[in-house]
Amino acid sequence: MADEKKLTPQGEDFSAWYNEVVLRSELADHSPVRGSMVIRPWGYGIWENMQRALDDKFKETGHENAYFPLLIPMSFIEREKDHIEGFAPELAVVTRAGGKELDEPYVIRPTSETIIYSMYAKWVQSYRDLPVLMNQWANVMRWELRTRLFLRTSEFLWQEGHTAHATAEEAEEETLLILGIYRKFMEEWIGMPPITGLKSDSEKFAGAVRSYSCEALMKDNKALQAGTSHFLGQNFAKQFELTFQSEAGQEEFAWNTSWGVSTRLVGGMVMTHGDDDGLVVPPRLAPVQVVIVPILRGDDITPILEKAEQVRLQLKAAGIRAKVDARDNLSPGAKYFEWERKGVPFRIEVGPKDIEQGQLALARRLVPVGEKRKMFLPEAQVLGELPARLEAFQTELMVAAQARRESNSIRGVSTVGELEEALASGSGFVYTGWNGTSAVEETVKARTKATIRVLPSEEFRSDKAPTKCVTGEGASVAEVVWARAY
RNA sequence: CGGGGCGUGGCUCAGUCCGGUAGAGCGCUGCGUUCGGGUCGCAGAGGUCCCCGGUUCGAAUCCGGGCGCCCCGACCA
Structure with missing residues (x-):
């Protein structure tokens, strides 16, 4: 970097910009393990907010969380022909454990259809046991040749939903229900409006009958597959003898769906909203929505710190995630740059002048055209308006992203x-x-x-x-x- | 797996061509100063120069071998 303080501009080298912004905003870091990343608190906090929102939506629609093992017997993965063909090149396999060669190798799950449907087969006997609607939050491993932070790492975090139904129609309906949930989540929480649709056969999931996808357009005009929902038909049910007795008394194979989104969404957020100054995190996802920077000037800084803390508590009471940055080894300007790089939507400054005049300085991560970067407003007004300002910011990101998507189509x-x-x-x-x-x-x-x-x-x-x-x-x-x- | 680049204080890197006391900036620690857009000063800590072998009086530097990481492609969420 010519200037260590600045990021490589997006227009100069988008890929370099992406890497720098992920590392320097402390979303993630490279680990000692090839292709695996460490998700740092700022990045993990964003993921946690995504998880919470999605988890609520899954539960609202009748799904329950469960957990299945990390290791899958090799023979399970091999059972569905298209499935193993698709995943074979990227499997990591455990062949040795407890000091001995294993009789049968275990695969570190690249996805869990096989082990989950083998268990469903055990639990489902009757049509009365259907549908089975489960989700798990887990890590999976795919040994990718080329990795990129968040977008493609050997190990990644995701959720994978797996359902079993009595009829094809019901399974198809589930597939589309989830596609709709993903889309809505991406629009309302990430401000990243995808187009949805069906994958062509060559792009569909290994083992699926049909795959639906949410495809989002990044700022460099490349598409990101941001979430997929698969209609699996009876492909896995047949291999794992997932059968049930129908109302008419006949034994039938169940119909399955599977669907997932991953930490890749964090990468999508970065490339949808980030700019040359760093990240822009949508308010709903921001671990810190408002950072409060006290201006530590004068002989007695105690009242300033107290005021900052008081503002934080008032924001907290209004349901806003706020943080006071009271570090005394950095100048205010240095803090501004740091928090802007991390994409915090709003910043409040409190100094002696403000206390005197009952005002606060309010700065926005993205300055609307025709407005000043910083506004000095009465304290009550700032506190009262912030919830609405956060919502407006959220909406603005979504509208801008949608306009960009359409103008580049x-x-x-x-x-x-x-x-x-x-x-x-x-x-x-x-x-x-x-x-x-x-x-x-x-x-x-x-x-x-x-x-x-x-x-x-x-x-x-x-x-x-x-x-x-x-x-x-x-x-x-x-x-x-x-x-x-x- | 092909192509390129790189392994030197925590980070970014110079030094390697042409062997001779291991450096800079940032960061870190202490003290002071400053604080409304990347404060400033002084003092200080911190290194098996990726690993193994060879050449040499002497290797970060030359030679041989290995390992690792990053970037660009092909394959994939």
Whole structure:
């Protein structure tokens, strides 16, 4: 870095910016283990807020949390053919334990379908035992060739929901219910509005019949698969003999779904809202929503510290997460830069002048056009308005992200050449027709590095459905959205 | 797994070409000063120079081998 104090600007090198901001805002750090990161308190606090919100939504819709083991017998993973084909290259395997070679190796879970459905098989006998609606918060391991903090690490944290149903219709409904929950969560909490839709066969989950995805557009116009919900059909039920006796008395295979979001969402948040000054954390996710910086000037700083603490308690009473930064070895300016880099939405300054005049200085992480960075307002007004200001900030992030997504999307692209040009000129999501073959996906990927992110859900489709495939070969069977992806 | 880069105080790095007392900035500790946008001064602590072997009177530096990490691609959440 030329200037150690500043981050590499996004426009100069987005990837460098991302790495620097994650490290220097203390979200995470590289660990001694290749490809594995340490999530530091600031990053983990954001994840905890995500967890809490999602967990509430899962429970509201009837799901319960449970916990299944980290180690999975190798033979389980191998049972579903597509599943093992998809995961084989990235498995970490335990072959030795207790000082002895194991008779059968254990796989460190890359995902838990196999062990969970083997247990469901034990617990489900009758249609009366269905549906089974469980979720687990866990770590999983996939031995990735190339890793990036939060976006792709060998070990990551996630939730994985696994359900079993009596009918395909009910399972499909569950799949879509969760997709909707993910979408709403991403919009309302992360301010990261995804487009939703179906994955093409080549991009779907290993072992699924259908995969639905939330795809968000990052500031560098690359797509991030931010959450997936899979309709598994009876693929796993058949391999693990997950059967039940129906109302009519017949033995039938259950229908499964699985769905997950991971700590990758933290990376998505970074790349959706961050700027050249650092992170911008949406208020609902911010471990600290308001930082209070006392201006420690004058002979007696006690009243200033007391005032700061009093403000904190009042904010706390209003349901706001606030923190006083009373460190006496840093100047106020140094603290401003630090908290701005960490993305705290609002800052309050309290100095002798303010106490005298009954006012507080209020600064916003993102300054609205035409406003000053810092406002001096009556104390009561600041305290009274902060809840609404936090909500407004949250909304503003969402609106800006959605506007950016749409202005970087192009619809009605009808040739591969145009598609290539659109991507080269910095477009994000490109909508075209598709004849449904994987050959087209391969061709386009080879030429543009872009893949089909989704066959968009109805509300995201263009007013006029494309009639021809983008290659010109054959009729379009579905509109698709292309993008380069993380 | 291909290509590139790098391993030297906590961090970022210089020094390596051309062997000769191990350095800078930041950070850290103490004292003082300052504090409303990255205070300033003085004093101080802190190093098996990634590892193993070789050459040499002498290796951070040269030679051989190994390990690790980061970045770019291919594979993937």
